[in-house]
Amino acid sequence: MNKPPLIRAVKAQPPLTLVITWSTGETLPVDVSRLVRRYKLYGPLRDPAHFRKAKADAWGHAVQWPGDVDMGADPLYEMAREQAGEWGPERFAAWMARHDLSLNTAAEALGLSRRTMAHYRTGSRPIPHVVALACEALSARWAAKAA
Known part of the structure; x- marks a missing residue:
């Protein structure tokens, strides 16, 4: 911020x-x-x-x-x-863990840099709403593929 x-x-x-x-x-x-x-x-x-x-x-x-x-x-x-339901570092880290993502694989999935993923995971930068939506969309896509 x-x-x-x-x-x-x-x-x-x-x-x-x-x-x-x-x-x-x-x-x-x-x-x-x-x-x-x-x-x-x-x-x-x-x-x-x-x-x-x-x-x-x-x-x-x-x-x-x-x-x-x-x-x-x-x-x-x-x-x-x-x-309040917004994404913060704990929720972002949990999302990465739930999908067994490293910083590199999370960055690749979201089309962002590894450094940005590290910032989001530690809370040194806020997670934009659009990134939170992308995480939720990827979770839904991956769940649908697994079903």
């Missing part, structure tokens, strides 16, 4: 969802329960009263809580988009 979106406002909703208004004009919910369960750092957020104290930092780069606990805007935005 050329200019990462900034957090304009945030509201915590139980059990562990943040509703974030972004500088892009979007308002997207993001379930952060996986992060809270996985990382010890986020342990205090398991307390609903503490979780409700979420606020955007002054620059819009993170959601923060008392006790020096914060979550960065970039991964939150990526998670929110993925949870």
